[in-house]
Amino acid sequence: MTVPVHTPGSETARPVTTPSTVDTELVQLLTPEGRRVEHERYAFDGDDESVRSLYRDLLLVRRVDHEAHALQRHGELGLWAQCLGQEAAQVGSGRALRSQDFAFPTYREHGVAWCRGIDPAKLLGLFRGVELGGWDPAETGMALYSIIIGAQTMHATGYAMALQRDGAVGTGDPTRDAAALAYFGDGASSQGDVHEAFVWASSFNAPVVFFCQNNHWAISVPLARQSRTPLVQRAAGYGFGGVRVDGNDVLAVHAVTQAALQRARDGEGPTLVEAVTYRMGAHTTSDDPTRYRDSAEVEAWRHRDPLARVERYLRELDTPESFFTDLQTEADDLGAHLREACRSLPEPDLGALFDGVYADAHPELAAQKAEYLAYRDSFDTEGGAA
Amino acid sequence: MSASTSERTSAVGQRLSLGKAINAGLRAAMEADPKVVVMGEDVGPLGGVFRVTEGLQKDFGEDRVIDTPLGESGIVGAAVGMMLRGYRPVMEIQFDGFVYPAYDQIVSQVAKLHARSQGVVRMPAVIRIPFGGGIGAVEHHSESPEAQFCLTAGLRVVSPSNAHDAYWMIQQAVASDDPVVFMEPKRRYWDAGPVGQESTPLHASQVVRDGRHATLLAYGPMVRTCLESAEAAAEDGVDLEVIDLRTLSPLDLGPVHESVRRTGRAVVVHEASRTLGLGAEIAARVQEECFYSLEAPVLRVTGYDLPYPPSRVEEEFLPDLDRVLDAVDRAMAF
Numbered sequence: 001m002t003v004p005v006h007t008p009g010s011e012t013a014r015p016v017t018t019p020s021t022v023d024t025e026l027v028q029l030l031t032p033e034g035r036r037v038e039h040e041r042y043a044f045d046g047d048d049e050s051v052r053s054l055y056r057d058l059l060l061v062r063r064v065d066h067e068a069h070a071l072q073r074h075g076e077l078g079l080w081a082q083c084l085g086q087e088a089a090q091v092g093s094g095r096a097l098r099s100q101d102f103a104f105p106t107y108r109e110h111g112v113a114w115c116r117g118i119d120p121a122k123l124l125g126l127f128r129g130v131e132l133g134g135w136d137p138a139e140t141g142m143a144l145y146s147i148i149i150g151a152q153t154m155h156a157t158g159y160a161m162a163l164q165r166d167g168a169v170g171t172g173d174p175t176r177d178a179a180a181l182a183y184f185g186d187g188a189s190s191q192g193d194v195h196e197a198f199v200w201a202s203s204f205n206a207p208v209v210f211f212c213q214n215n216h217w218a219i220s221v222p223l224a225r226q227s228r229t230p231l232v233q234r235a236a237g238y239g240f241g242g243v244r245v246d247g248n249d250v251l252a253v254h255a256v257t258q259a260a261l262q263r264a265r266d267g268e269g270p271t272l273v274e275a276v277t278y279r280m281g282a283h284t285t286s287d288d289p290t291r292y293r294d295s296a297e298v299e300a301w302r303h304r305d306p307l308a309r310v311e312r313y314l315r316e317l318d319t320p321e322s323f324f325t326d327l328q329t330e331a332d333d334l335g336a337h338l339r340e341a342c343r344s345l346p347e348p349d350l351g352a353l354f355d356g357v358y359a360d361a362h363p364e365l366a367a368q369k370a371e372y373l374a375y376r377d378s379f380d381t382e383g384g385a386a
Numbered sequence: 387m388s389a390s391t392s393e394r395t396s397a398v399g400q401r402l403s404l405g406k407a408i409n410a411g412l413r414a415a416m417e418a419d420p421k422v423v424v425m426g427e428d429v430g431p432l433g434g435v436f437r438v439t440e441g442l443q444k445d446f447g448e449d450r451v452i453d454t455p456l457g458e459s460g461i462v463g464a465a466v467g468m469m470l471r472g473y474r475p476v477m478e479i480q481f482d483g484f485v486y487p488a489y490d491q492i493v494s495q496v497a498k499l500h501a502r503s504q505g506v507v508r509m510p511a512v513i514r515i516p517f518g519g520g521i522g523a524v525e526h527h528s529e530s531p532e533a534q535f536c537l538t539a540g541l542r543v544v545s546p547s548n549a550h551d552a553y554w555m556i557q558q559a560v561a562s563d564d565p566v567v568f569m570e571p572k573r574r575y576w577d578a579g580p581v582g583q584e585s586t587p588l589h590a591s592q593v594v595r596d597g598r599h600a601t602l603l604a605y606g607p608m609v610r611t612c613l614e615s616a617e618a619a620a621e622d623g624v625d626l627e628v629i630d631l632r633t634l635s636p637l638d639l640g641p642v643h644e645s646v647r648r649t650g651r652a653v654v655v656h657e658a659s660r661t662l663g664l665g666a667e668i669a670a671r672v673q674e675e676c677f678y679s680l681e682a683p684v685l686r687v688t689g690y691d692l693p694y695p696p697s698r699v700e701e702e703f704l705p706d707l708d709r710v711l712d713a714v715d716r717a718m719a720f
Binding site: 104133138143144151157158160161163165192200353355358359360362363364365 | 454462473505539637
């Protein structure tokens with residue numbers, strides 16, 4: 001079903017040159033059996049070497065996720081939010097970003113962080129309880145994880161408005177034109193901030209792509225409680241285009257996201273991408289999905305695994321076995337790195353945190369810091385309370 | 387932190403209303419830094435419902451003075467994204483009671499991103515909120531939510547009480563690398579006063595009337611009420627010192643402690659409800675610092691712990707000269 005949508009041009013925005021459409025049909029370029037299929041509007045623009053490179057990312061991201069999950073079970077992390085099953089949605093979209101683009105994640109986008117070149121060890125500090133954020137957003141082109149559901153979609157929209165003001169949209173210069181990519185989930189689609197972000201992005205024709213990973217579960221609440229219609233249809237009500245993609249098909253996700261990002265960079269405004277995927281793990285390590293969902297449902301999705309289909313495709317191509325064994329070695333090394341890095345993360349110093357709340361001097365907090373340090377030191381001094 | 391430059395349009399030497407002084411200060415800040423943008427509901431051609439942004443869109447264009455969709459969370463959330471690209475947004479929240487939809491973006495995002503990013507990200511936001519009652523408005527238009535922002539680490543909260551401070555404090559707030567909640571005393575928007583040279587840092591309280599017998603502490607709209615109370619008390623031979631707190635977070639209580647050590651008595655006055663209002667914090671600190679100097683308990687004259695009342699009875703709800711002097715009498719008689 002293709003619904004033509006009228007997109008009003010704002011006074012200040014560039015005129016929309018391509019008609020926006022909302023397509024509820026699932027875009028797929030690689031079947032779960034590992035067979036490449038054609039699509040009338042989308043094509044994966046890479047060669048088989050690129051497919052191997054994507055597979056490498058998928059496998060390493062799965063390893064990162066697996067290691068972090070195990071570290072939590074060993075008591076090294078307080079919590080972990082697995083991205084198991086969503087690797088293709090994250091790697092496919094993350095790899096469509098250019099260095100000048102900016103990603104706004106939730107707390108589960110470990111695969112996107114990987115694509116932005118963030119050492120996965122930096123993801124662990126938040127979950128180990130030693131820090132509140134681990135990387136420099138400006139340096140990496142990725143905002144910090146957002147645990148408040150949906151808040152980051154407004155940040156992405158504001159960032160996109162700043163891109164417009166900086167003359168970084170629609171110039172035709174591929175090294176300059178940029179877009180924001182906002183991640184959120186099916187649960188977040190019910191949040192008011194996501195609605196506001198859609199309104200603003202449409203109104204200002206902002207260069208932002210709203211990338212919804214519909215993983216079917218918001219902790220224990222199923223998709224049906226969030227929406228009675230495919231989420232992608234919501235784009236029509238806001239006046240921009242939407243596309244629904246097999247979120248477990250890394251080639252399709254990459255193609256669809258790349259097209260949406262290019263539209264945004266070209267000044268043609270926002271797009272909603274609904275990547276249909278499945279949260280194979282628990283919501284977090286504190287969750288118990290056996291209380292609310294059927295194992296048969298999980299089993300059905302196991303047959304649509306995002307890695308298995310790429311592996312099948314690559315093996316059909318007679319990819320040498322050494323590719324897979326080398327990759328396994330690389331994954332093992334990465335796992336060892338993560339385990340070591342996790343245990344080596346420095347313990348936080350409460351005293352140092354007083355200095356990081358404000359950019360400018362803050363006498364009241366300085367006084368509280370002095371009070372805390374004096375109290376702490378009272379246990380260390382000779383003849384002290386200790 | 388000084389916002390002064392000679393090339394800029396200056397209001398120094400003029401006599402302006404408090405609202406026009408903020409307008410002039412915003413104009414100066416926008417001239418000084420192209421990254422300063424003004425955003426909010428009706429801030430464009432209308433100039434804001436109180437006309438504080440009047441003429442700015444005409445002079446600085448629609449990209450820098452942004453009439454936003456109607457949604458307060460969106461205003462603050464979009465500003466967060468703009469700040470990640472180095473912008474310095476000045477947001478207008480139309481009325482105090484409309485800020486709550488933006489509360490999450492303010493306390494979870496604007497206030498915390500600097501700390502969450504280990505100091506890498508800066509949030510140089512100004513969130514302007516016309517606040518307080520006394521204008522006969524309908525509900526949600528007369529509230530005093532300042533304490534709710536004071537208890538959030540990462541925010542700064544200030545409130546000017548006169549045109550001179552309004553002109554300079556808005557520029558200092560824009561220049562601040564930390565987020566500033568800028569509480570504007572809406573019932574005093576039309577109070578006119580002279581604008582002089584920049585003299586006082588943003589986070590400094592100020593003695594605005596010297597006195598010997600008791601110290602009145604106020605900010606924003608209640609400073610004028612306290613000055614008028616002091617005038618009246620003087621006729622009865624009671625000599626009241628008045629301190630304009632100006633900065634609510636961080637508080638600058640050095641001048642307060644110095645004053646109370648001399649007078650031995652303190653009365654805190656604010657429109658906001660009593661329980662856990664600024665007065666509670668100030669009373670606690672004054673008794674910690676000035677215990678042996680106190681001749682009476684620190685008293686509070688505040689709004690009651692009610693939803694803001696229908697405007698026909700707001701005069702009874704709001705602290706006024708008589709209630710302030712009643713508290714002074716009680717302090718003096720203790």
